[in-house]
Amino acid sequence: MPARDLVLVLIVVLAWAGNFLTSALAMREIPPFLFTALRFALLALPLAWLVKRPAPGQWPRLVAVCLCIGVLHFGLSFTALKLAGDLTSPAIVMQSYVPMTTLLAWWLLGERFAWRTGLAIAVSFAGVLVLGFDPIVLDRPMALVLMLISAAFLAVGTVMMKGLRGLDVVSQQGWTALFSVLPLLAISAWLEPGALARLPQASWVAWAGALYAAFISSLLGHGLYYVLVQRHPVARVMPWLLLVPLLAMGLGIAFWGDRPGPRLLVGGAMVLGGVLLIALRALTRARSVPPAEEL
Incomplete structure (x- = not known):
């Protein structure tokens, strides 16, 4: 990968890792589902004018992808981050969507993989079990459960996305934002009563976190990631993205008071x-x- 693209990868890594810290700070004042709705509302403002219509017959798939990723994945992942009390464990457990995606592609799309990939999948899931016995995680087990469910919805949305045709990254992000705002607001009204009325009282830190999530993490981070996967195979870019949870762990230790124990470190590894x-x-x-051959 040329130096220019390595710089782009590092920008993506910084944007996504920083999102764990800025979002956690924002959710001290804004509850998770309302925060997610605010993120997508802000993102929809510039992108609503740029979205392209999907090909005929693809509306149901597009709506399903948007709800899986925008509402269920992001809503639950932010809820898990709020409940976890640390940045390290959510950032690591989120990566379990990769083996989940591989298994779903095998089950639903017939994609095959050889025993080495199967062993890697087993190691990843075993790592989640080891990580789950760390005292930090054991104190708040629901955070681990919700992050795993969130990762599963991201995996489902990723597999379904493979069937979408003719939509660029701007359109995909725009439609996700547009289709997600109202369901997220409805969930927030149900689970977080009064949160919307208290939103004007939020400090600049909370609003900065929402702006960061919308424009730095989503627009910049995902936009550059799309540029990179246009130039290189996804598998060439993905190993670099493992720097995201590592950097998030560093930010958690430096700014959030994370103190990962040996089980979390071993399970995370x-x-x-x-x-x-x-x-x-x-x-x-x-x-x-x-x-025609296996992975």
Whole structure:
């Protein structure tokens, strides 16, 4: 990967890792589902004018992808981050969507993988179990459960997204924002009563977190990621993205008071190691294995 693209990767990593810290700070004042709705409302303002219509017959798939990723994945992931009380464990557990996506692609799309990828998947899920016995995680088990469910919805949305045709990243982000705002507001009204009325009282820190999530993490981060995967195989970019949870852990230690214990570190290493092996196997296949053969 040329130096120019490495710089772009690092910008993506910084944008996404910083989102854990800025969002956690914002959610001290704004509850998770309302925060997610605010993120997408802000994102929809510039993108609503740029979205393209999907191809005929693809509206149901597009709506399902938007609800899986925009409402269920982001809403639950921010809820898990709020409940966790640390940045490290949510950032690591989020990566479990990679083995989940591989398994779903095998089950739903018939994509095959060899035993090495299967072993990497098993290591990743075993790492989640090890991580779950860390005292930080054991104190708040619902955060781990919700983050795993969130990752599962991201995996479902990712697999379904493979069937979408003719939509660029701007349109995908724009439609996700447009379709997600009202359901998120409805969920917030149900689970977070009075939160919307208290929103004008939020400080600049909370609003800065929402603006960061919308424009730095989503618009800049995902936009540059789309540029990178246009130039390189996804498997070549993915190993670099494992820097996101590592940097998020560093931010958590420096600014949030995280003190990850040995079980969290060992389990996290297993999760990220399994994800790295999956990515490297995919890259090997992209480089040298004919399409008919297994990963």
